[in-house]
Amino acid sequence: MERAIVQSTRSQHFPGGDQIWPGFYNRGSSYNMLNRNKRAIVLDLKADAGREAFLRLAESADVVLENNSPRVMSSLGVGYEQLAERNAGVVLCSISAFGASGPEAHYTALGSNIEGSSGLVAQTGYGPGERYATGSFHADPIGGTIGALVTIAALTQRERSGRGQHVDVSLLESGASFLVESLLDYRLSGRVAEPRGNRSPRIAPQGAYPSAGDDCWLAVGVEDDGQWRALAGAIGRPELAERWPDLASRRRAHDEIDRAITEWSEQLDHQRAAELLQRAGVPAAPVLANWEIISDPHLYERGYWVELVHPETGLERWEGLPWRLSRLPQREHTPAPLLDQHSDEVLSENGFSAEEIASLREQGVVKETPADVALFIPSLSGPTAPS
CATH class of the missing domain: 3.40.50.10540 (Crotonobetainyl-coa:carnitine coa-transferase; domain 1)
Known part of the structure; x- marks a missing residue:
C-alpha cells in the first residue's frame, strides 16, 4: 500500500x-x-x-x-x-x-x-x-x-x-x-464566448422553470427530437413538437417554448413535475435546496450520509463517498x-x-x-x- x-x-x-x-x-x-x-x-x-x-x-x-x-x-x-x-x-x-x-x-x-x-x-x-x-x-x-x-x-x-x-x-x-469548447470555437471561428444563461447550443429547450411553492424550480434539458416530443406530450402541448420539430427551430423559439413549459410547471410541485417528465423519458430533476438534499430519500437509501462523533463538536452528519x-x-x-x-x-x-x-x-x-x-x-x- x-x-x-x-x-x-x-x-x-x-x-x-x-x-x-x-x-x-x-x-x-x-x-x-x-x-x-x-x-x-x-x-x-x-x-x-x-x-x-x-x-x-x-x-x-x-x-x-x-x-x-x-x-x-x-x-x-x-x-x-x-x-x-x-x-x-x-x-x-x-x-x-x-x-x-x-x-x-x-x-x-x-x-x-x-x-x-x-x-x-x-x-x-x-x-x-x-x-x-x-x-x-x-x-x-x-x-x-x-x-x-x-x-x-x-x-x-x-x-x-x-x-x-x-x-x-x-x-x-x-x-x-473544462472550457476547451469555447477556446476551440474562438480558434476556429473567432467568436468571443458570451454569457448564455441556461441556454445551450446543442440542447433545447434547456432551463430552470418555476414550479409551485416558494422559490421552487424544475430543471429540464432536451437532447433530441424524441425527448422533445415526449416533453410536449407530457405538458399537454403535443402541437409544439410539430411546430418546432428540430433543434434549430427550437433554439429560435426558445422563449416561447420556455413560456409553455412554465405554464405547466408552475402548477405542480417540483418533485412531482420531475417525476412526470422522467416517466415520459425526459431528463428532468427538481432544483433542490440544501435542506431538501439533506432529507432526500434517495441519498438515504444509498447510505450516502455518514454520522460520526467528534470529540469537540459531538455528533456530525457528513457527506459520504459518491x-x-x-x-x-x-x-x-x-x-x-x-x-x-x-x-x-x-x-x-x-x-x-x-x-x-x-x-x-x-x-x-x-x-x-x-x-x-x-x-x-x-x-x-x-x-x-x-x-
Whole structure:
C-alpha cells in the first residue's frame, strides 16, 4: 500500500477576541468535513528539528502532497530536491494557483480568482454586461482530482524507472481545461464566448422553470427530437413538437417554448413535475435546496450520509463517498483528527524514539496548540490579551 504525507503549512496566527472558544482550531466545519479518515501530526517546519523530522518521515513515503505557493516548500528546505536526496522514489504533488513556473507563478489567489482567470466567469451570466462567479470555487476540486490522477500516473511510471518525480498542478490550467469548447470555437471561428444563461447550443429547450411553492424550480434539458416530443406530450402541448420539430427551430423559439413549459410547471410541485417528465423519458430533476438534499430519500437509501462523533463538536452528519465498490465493503469512517492528535503515534511508527519525541515537544516543534494561540484566548494569556 502506498504511503503518503499530506502536509499543509498555514499561518499560525488567528484573529482573536474575547468570544473565541478554547480549542476553536478543532471546531472548523470545513476542516472537520474535509479531513475525516486522516491522522494529524504537527511539525514546525521553520525549526531545524521540525524540518529534519519531516524529511525523516518523507524517507519512507511514496507521496508528499502540498498546496502552498511554489516558493514555500523550497524556502522551508523541504522542496523536491531535498526530498529526493532522502528518498529517490518519492513523488511530490504540488497544487498551486498558477503552477510552479511562469510569470504569475508567485501570484496569490483563491478559487474565486481562478474562476475569473480560467475564463469561467466570462461565460457565466444571463446576457451582455453580466458576469457572475459561481461562489463554489470549482477549480479546487478539479485541481485536486487532477492531482490525484497524475500522482497515480507518476507512481506507475516509478515502477518502471525506480524514481519519483515532482507533479506540478495548476488550478488555473485545471479550470481552463473544462472550457476547451469555447477556446476551440474562438480558434476556429473567432467568436468571443458570451454569457448564455441556461441556454445551450446543442440542447433545447434547456432551463430552470418555476414550479409551485416558494422559490421552487424544475430543471429540464432536451437532447433530441424524441425527448422533445415526449416533453410536449407530457405538458399537454403535443402541437409544439410539430411546430418546432428540430433543434434549430427550437433554439429560435426558445422563449416561447420556455413560456409553455412554465405554464405547466408552475402548477405542480417540483418533485412531482420531475417525476412526470422522467416517466415520459425526459431528463428532468427538481432544483433542490440544501435542506431538501439533506432529507432526500434517495441519498438515504444509498447510505450516502455518514454520522460520526467528534470529540469537540459531538455528533456530525457528513457527506459520504459518491461511489460503491462491488468487491470491497464500505470502510469504517473516523472523524477529523484534533490538532496534534496523532503526532506521537506517527513519529513512533516511523522510528522516532520516546526521547526524540519528548525533545521535539520540549522545543515546541510538536505541540497541542497553534503558535501564538494564547495571545487570542484571554483564559490562556491573562489580562493583557488584545480584545
